[in-house]
Amino acid sequence: MSRNNCNAPTADELSSPRGSEEALRARPLANGDAPLVLVLGATGYLGGRLVPRLLAGGYRVRALSRNSRRIKALPWGDEVDVVDGDAAARDSMDTAMDGVDIVYYLVHSMTAGHDYGKLDRTIALNVARSARTNNVSRIIYLGGLHPDGVELAAHLESRKEVGDILLATAVPTAVLQAGVVIGSGSASFEMIRHLTEVLPYMPAPKWVRNSIQPIAVRDVLYYLLGAARATGDVNGTYDIGGPDVFRYSEMMNGYAREAGLPQRHIAALPVMTPWLASHWVGLVTPVPRALAMPLVESLLHSCVVKDDAIDRLVPPPPGGLTGYRESVRLALGRIEIDQVETSSLDARVSGVPSDPMPSDPDWAGRTVFKDERHKTTSADPAAVWRVISQIGGATGWYSASVLWATRGLIDRVAGGVGSQRGRRTYSRLTVGDVVDVWRVEVAEPEKLLRLRAEMRVPGKAWLELGVRPTEEGSEYWQRAVFFPRGLSGRLYWLTMLPFHGLIFSGMVNRIVAVAEGDGSDGGRSVSIKE
Known part of the structure; x- marks a missing residue:
């Protein structure tokens, strides 16, 4: 990577939001205790960034994980209560939900193989049942930004279904719907980064002309933290997105400008199917094919924010939302100083051995x-x-x-x-x-x-x-x-x-x-x- 931008991000820029800001700190319960938060997906890309910010904001945090050793190895691992188990198992979920006030649902099964939609449905039903049984006060779910009234790609349809299942329960649920998340280590950013840096000329599917509203990972974290302390009726869906609306091809060239690269020539081809495109992405970028396919499928639609309902739930971030070019600059800054907090490429891969080496x-x-x-x-x-x-x-x-x-x-x-x-x-x-x-x-x-x-x-x-x-x-x-x-x-x-x-x-x-x-x-x- 070659950059001509000398305006490197500061430490304050890179760490925002911290979670300790007054507008994001935990609201004490009626008895004065800090709320107990269960994070599903604590070792994932967003969960791994959200947990330390919840701790900084005064929350008590619990994580459900199939690999407690992985959580304990993290810098904040000793500060959280870890429950060993599987989100799809009823007994594990009931144990994890005991005494919980707020649940963050950040689990997505895109890398679980062809049946990821079925697995997502099972987990969602399990979460909804257990949250209702254990009198959880709020569920916060991060879904996908999508248009209404059209047949959605499988990945987006699965995310929408999960949101619908959670909204149908008696537990108040805030469904935040985000599009392309831009941040160091995010799958979407890695796909843009490697496609742009490797290919000066790229034949691409016609969906590179679709409109997309990316959002910086820092703003996603801000909204996730803000939704936990929002007052009033929170039950509903809330679109979140950054201030810029682009075509995918414009996003690639926006990255090229920020990275100090020449503009890329992109030719839209009507014959390249999502299957072919995902294989192409899998060969050229580090994004595994199992993750590339749903990412490519989600680009088949123009996905932009439909209304400003989120502003009534969580006020906009101080200083405003982060623009696309600025989010790219911050992501590149983290990469350059070797401070990438989490990476979607660390996601568990379906079909590979996961049992430890025998003694x-x-x-x-x-x-x-x-x-x-x-x-x-x-x-x-x-x-x-x-x-x-x-x-x-x-x-x-x-x-x-x-x-x-x-x-x-x-x-x-x-x-x-x-x-x-x-x-x-x-x-x-x-x-x-x-x-x-x-x-x-x-x-x-x-x-x-x-x-x-x-x-x-x-x-x-x-x-x-x-x-x-x-x-x-x-x-x-x-x-x-x-x-x-x-x-x-x-x-x-x-x-x-x-x-x-x-x-x-x-x-x-x-x-x-x-x-x-x-x-x-x-x-x-x-x-x-x-």
Whole structure:
């Protein structure tokens, strides 16, 4: 990315809203207690940004999650009450709703496969039932901006249905309807950013001429926080959008201007179907195909704010709504200083293994292939860990970059996640973060990084990188572990063995050399294969 805009955003601009502003702080209950808020989707793109702002605003926060370890690894993880469970399970929802005053419904199942609409319906019915049973005072749901009186794309129809289900319950519900959300790490922004930066000329579907009203992520958070303390009758739908209305092609060129890029030439083609367009987006951008399809489908309609009802529920933000160019500037600013709070690309991927790696004693009697390597170094554990924790993304894998890129491309073409997802930040890793075709399963500073493969492989695979202190410095070690599935899994490992020899030995040597800081290849290397 090349930018000619020297007007970098300030720290105050990047952190707004904080949630501690007087107009956004919690209203105490009649007994003086702070309201208890349940956030469904707390580890998602918006939920992960909303929770710390709710805490700053004086709310008590509870989160329902299938992976409590991921929440506990977050900076605010120890400040929230975590309930282990699934939003689609009645017992989990009833436990999570107990004593709750306000529910934020930020769950969307777009990456859950073809039946995401059915799953969204199940969760919505479960939330509505449990909220009514537990006497919840308010539900706040973020849906999608859409036109009335037309046949909607599946993604927008599902979001509308969820809103209708929640509005039909006796619990007062504020359904906020947003269009394209612009912010560092949002799927819509990443799609715009990569399409614009990669392609100087782009053939595109005719929907690039449709009208869209984008909204900055900061303004979405402002409205979500404001809806919690709104008074009066809140039951209804409220469109939210920024001050600008564009065609999608104009949004891309608006990004190009802010990023210091030449204007892009976009040709609207009437023959490109949403299916073809989603595959094109999946190959060119880091947005997974499962997420690209509903995003592309939602662009089939002109989606603009229909009325100003939101102004009667939540007054506009002080200083006004954020313009599109300004929201792009702020997003790029966060990326440049490596302060991307959350990323939609970290979303859970359907159809990939999510169970943790079995401990070594559990391997008895199972077929398992390993590649283990060790190397001593004069560098201390902290220096080695700094190198380990920056692996992947723009840094790469310290060896055979062409082979890593080729493997990622093969996975992308096969319908997998591919390596274009990169990583949210280049300097820090926490449990649940994405690193190219991997996901962080364990991150113990100066000790162990364990990555679980999300690429398409005939089996289950993990990669471990660790460091141990020694009298002379430390010992770096790494281990690739693969549990094959059937004959295809065994053949896959055998086929990859020659490449492993090149990739993994290069990783060991380069990681140690970088940690030592002089590019040398000292130390002692041992390779073990089974």
